Amino acid sequence: MSTLSRRRAALAGVVAAVVALGAAEPVAVLTGPRSAPLVAVGGLVVDLVPEPLKQFAISVFGTYDKIALLIGTALLLAAFGALLGLAAVRRLAIGLAGIAAFAALGVAAALSRAGADAFDALPALVGGGLGALTLWAFVAGPLGADLPSAPPPAVAALAREGETPGGWEPARPDDAESRRRFLRGAGLLTGAAAVAGLGGHWLAGRRGVSTARDAVTLPAPAVPAPPLPAGADLSLSRLAPYVTPNREFYRIDTALVVPQVDPVTWRLRIHGRVRNPIELSFDDLLARPMVERYVTLACVSNEVGGDLIGNARWLGVPIKELLDEADPEDGADQVVGRAVDGWTCGTPTSVLRDGRDALLAVGMNGEPLPIRHGFPVRMVVPGLYGYVSACKWLTELELTSFADFDAYWVPRGWSAQGPIKTQSRIDTPRPRSRPAAGPVTVAGVAWAQHRGVRRVEVRVDGGPWQEATLAPAVSADTWVQWSWRWDATPGEHTLQVRATDATGETQTEQRAPVAPDGATGWHTVRVTVT
Incomplete structure (x- = not known):
């Protein structure tokens, strides 16, 4: 098979995968968005992936980890589709079996979700069926005349024995009209699948509960929250606000x-x-x-x-x-x-x-x-x-x-009980920032929920600890803002912070990962004063 033909075969498999995913979305509008193969398989990945990989994803992507997972899953399925296209050109049954396996995985993933029923299998089944039809159309149907197929087993056996096989010729892979037909078909099917997928996603959103939420009128609290004390929010640039929007x-x-x-x-x-x-x-x-x-x-x-x-x-x-x-x-x-x-x-x-x-x-x-x-x-x-x-x-x-x-x-691997540890953070100046020499406000937040923060201390370049000023807080159940005035001198400096809770326990310097019950260590920021 020529390089060009291999590319077309791989593209045929990718288009088949895109059609399978796109066609499943409108069906999932009826059965629920969690039954869509991409989401269902992604959810299965979330449940089964080793914990270190989950923490790596959170550390790299933060709150965008789910988007990254869905994109990664889609790319893997596209790569799988490309391999199926290459295999299907040699033997169509292999490609169709791969599509069937893809559909079976989608069905199993959808049915494994809590509260699933038999209808949740429909998106994967419909998507798999149309994906298989697409693959057939490119390999053996009206769109696939330009993709050479492997010779039948009997013809191949004759060729290996040195005899000239007769009655069989591979399709010509470089015919201009067949190329145009292939590209038109690939473009139309990909576009249709994209419209179906995006349309299904839009319809699923329209079926959401935003309208119901907007209609909710919350009752007035019998016990209102205490008012924010004056000065609870220092309103400093880059400092997290006391109340998070x-x-x-x-x-x-x-x-x-x-x-x-x-x-x-x-x-x-x-x-x-x-x-x-x-x-x-x-x-x-x-x-x-x-x-x-x-x-x-x-x-x-x-x-x-x-x-x-x-x-x-x-x-x-x-x-x-x-x-x-x-x-x-x-x-x-x-x-x-x-x-x-x-x-x-x-x-x-x-x-x-x-x-x-x-x-x-x-x-x-x-x-x-x-x-x-x-x-x-x-x-x-x-x-x-x-x-x-x-x-x-x-x-x-x-x-x-x-x-x-x-x-x-x-x-x-996580602890059964997870009390929050005393922690503190420097919000300003930011790491690798370049503040000007002279008075610099160092500020951040500290927390020890349900115990409260008694003291926050800052030090520069490993020197003596200096006590910061704590802003008032509503209660021991919230974080507290803090600030400290630093007479910064030119050069590179290392800032560190630590907090002490109301029980008198000071957070440890020892670094520990988030698993199994929360990270420990002093937050350290390096800056260059100009």
Whole structure:
């Protein structure tokens, strides 16, 4: 096969893969976006990929890790399609078998998702069927006359024995008209698949719950949040604001497609090892007395100096009240929060009942929860990393025990219980910046949720620690801003920060990775003073 023909064969396989993916999207509008092969396979990758690779992806791509995964999955499927095209030219059955395997993987991935039913197999089946038809059209059908095929086995055997085979000639690969026909077909099919895929994605968005969210009117809190104390926000350039805007709040979860949960049909079950199981509708929840609190949430994947942390004003129902009504049985030391997509987190029952402001949140910074942050209901628990407490798109609270059930991240190597560690961060000056000599404001944030920050210290070039000025904070459940005036001299300098919490424990210098229970170490910034 000539180089040009190999390229066409590979392109034929890529087009077949694009058609399979694009055709599946409109079908997924009917069955749900999680059933689309690209998303379903991507979700399977999220579940099965080794933990170090997940952390690498988060460290490199941050909150864009899901987009990177979907793009990477699409590129891998395109490469797989190219190989199928090359194989199909030699033997069509091999290419078709590869397409069937692709469809089977999509079906298996879709059916493995929580709450899936038989209809979730349709996108992969329809996409696989049209992908196979496309591959046939290029290899053996009206679009494939320019792709030479391998000789039949009998002809090939004669050729190996030195005899001249008769009655068979390979197709001419360089005929100009066949090339034009091939390219026209490839262009039309790729364009149609793109329109179908993008159109399906658009229709899926139209079927979302934005309208339902816009119609929600949050009740006034029975217990409003305390007012922000004067000076809580230093309003310095590059310093994270005391209250994180919703659009800037970090998002880390396993959902490749944001779940669309209709508040009209939403139900919360509190069950398991309880004496009084409870089921609530969204209206039932809104009818209860609401508490409003500022709480800082942090992801366990946050590296030292990282930005996977944010502070918001949350409105919700105290979880303690609901658990008291459900009346947990003795030994039920874990509350498993379960999301609509099947993701689970395990929270100590004692933490949810110790009086802290653990909420079933329905509001965030004065508006209904953003869809990407858990609409209509999520958990917010001060003092615990999100992987053990902050379940979004919540549908169940199941009382069980740590001895009987491991939540999603525990079998993947993370600790069963994740109290947030005392940490601090330098926001300004930025690493590798070039501030002018003279007075320089060094500032950042520090946090030790549910304990509070007692002191923040900064040092330059390994010298003595200097105490920074703490801005006031609403409560021990939020981070605190800090600042320190530095008389900077020309040259390269290293700044470090450490915090001490209200119990008197100072964060350790020892560096530790995020796994299994959160990173440690002092944030270090190197600058050149000019």
